[in-house]
Amino acid sequence: MVNHSHRLDRLPKYLFAKLDEAIEKARAMGVDVIDLGVGDPDMPTPAHIVEEMVSAVRNPTYHRYPSYAGMLAFRQAAARWYEQRFGVACDPASEVITLIGSKEGIAHIPLAFLDEGDVALVPDPAYPVYANATILAGGTPYAMPLLEDCGFLPELEAIPVEVRERAKLMFLNYPNNPTAAVADRQFFREVVEFAHEWDILVCHDNPYSEIAFDGYRAPSFLEVKGAKEVGIEFNSLSKTYNMTGWRIGYVLGSREAIAALGRVKTNIDSGAFEAVQMAGIAALTGPQECVQESVRVYAERRRLLLELTDALGLEAEPPKATFYVWARLPEGTRSMVYCERLLDGSGIVATPGVGFGEHGEGYIRLAMTQPTSRIEEAVRRVSQQPPS
Structure with a gap:
């Protein structure tokens, strides 16, 4: 065997x-x-999104191999949504990639940046893919405790210097799964400063930003000055538009990181079905x-x-x-x-x-x-x- x-x-x-x-x-x-x-x-899933999918799936144009990076029209829709929602400007041609669900991009990013023995800083408790993708890429996850006394935010200064020197990635996720904690812009500013100092790529997972209550508006990590130089943000249509089974998401941010992730994707997958991307455009640009x-x-x-x-x-x-x-x-x-x-x-x-x-x-x-x-x-x- x-x-x-x-x-x-x-x-x-x-x-x-x-x-x-x-x-x-x-x-x-x-x-x-x-x-x-x-x-x-x-x-x-909302009816107007389903209707766009039904129409698109009948179009043989979308039956062929899709672009690895995703349809430009979808990336433009994602970039426009981010600019309208968060005031974040990203170039659809070089700073956005379509994903087969954000989980796919999260699982692939360690392959682009970790060599054997490199460290990824991962929250604990957390979505298990952050640590498991690190392990599958040959890296070593280092747990950043999320404690109730600290608002379930990691204490960056508690990370040992020898760990910081080996770290290449940091995973964050706010609003948070599983704790439902939120982070403010000041915390993100501290993360940006930390990432600049230690040359770490921040991978912020942001699929829950629109599921918010009592007038709360979740910020994007990329809103903070300097964030795009050291970070990327994953987002997904799964939670916002009830599309978990459709497998469609995207990642925006650092041009260099987006290009590196794109190189991994060209060797592993063949992109998201374009009919699904058309439905995604309807979600992002249609009635909210x-x-x-x-x-x-x-x-x-x-x-x-x-x-x-x-x-x-x-x-x-x-x-x-x-x-x-x-x-x-x-x-x-x-x-x-x-x-x-x-x-x-x-x-x-x-x-x-x-x-x-x-x-x-x-x-x-x-x-x-x-x-x-x-x-x-x-x-x-x-x-x-x-x-x-």
Whole structure:
């Protein structure tokens, strides 16, 4: 039998296997499971986007190989959206690349910048792809703890000098998954200064900027002076327009970094289906009332999830953005054990914080991505039978 690579051996163990098994067992036994664990919008993609896709897919022009960098029209739409939303100017020809979902670009960027033994600074807790893509590229992830006392922002000055000297990349993500924390422009200014000093490329993941509440407006990392010289920003249509299955996103910023990522892409993929890119143009340039409606729905679900955490006896801050609630467990409670008990006792699935890194231990994540009636049912179950 052919042995797999040592890179796979370096990947962290899949922590959710036991919980996944318990979910399947519960469903097989007829339990009505309410899954508040997965961050996948349940609302449909807006009709005008779907209609553009239907029209485009019938056009044989879009049936051939797409451009590796993406259609210029899509890149122009993305650049125009960024300028209108954030006041950030990017050249569509050289500072924007279309992605097959932002995850694809995040997974490929370490291949463009890390050699064996180089370091990527990754938040903890975090979206697992940051660390795992680093490992698959032969690099070494260095965990930057996101602690509640620090607003779930990394303490840059706590990073040892010897780590800074080896670091080539820094991954950030605000509004944040899983903590729902937000970052202000002053924090981004400090990141830019740090990146300039230590010659680090900042990779900011920004898919949740439009899922925001109570008048909050999330900034872009690229708004800060000097950011484009040391950074790139990934964005996606998945969360804003309920398009997770469509696999369409983009990255903007440093011309040199965009070119390097483009070289990787030309050797790995063949670009995003152009009919999907046409639908993406419709999303970015069309009516935005659909986004406001999604946020209105999420706001009601946020209220219900906060009722749920209260019924569970957990502490949780109302999130300013994202469709997640990050809830603190009682002192000494292990998140995986808690989630298993919640499933057994109430048929409710939550994501254990430890699955996002060791600094996520002691928390659970709840997603607003189930129909409102299902979240109401979760509240009813817990209210009728509070956890022991």
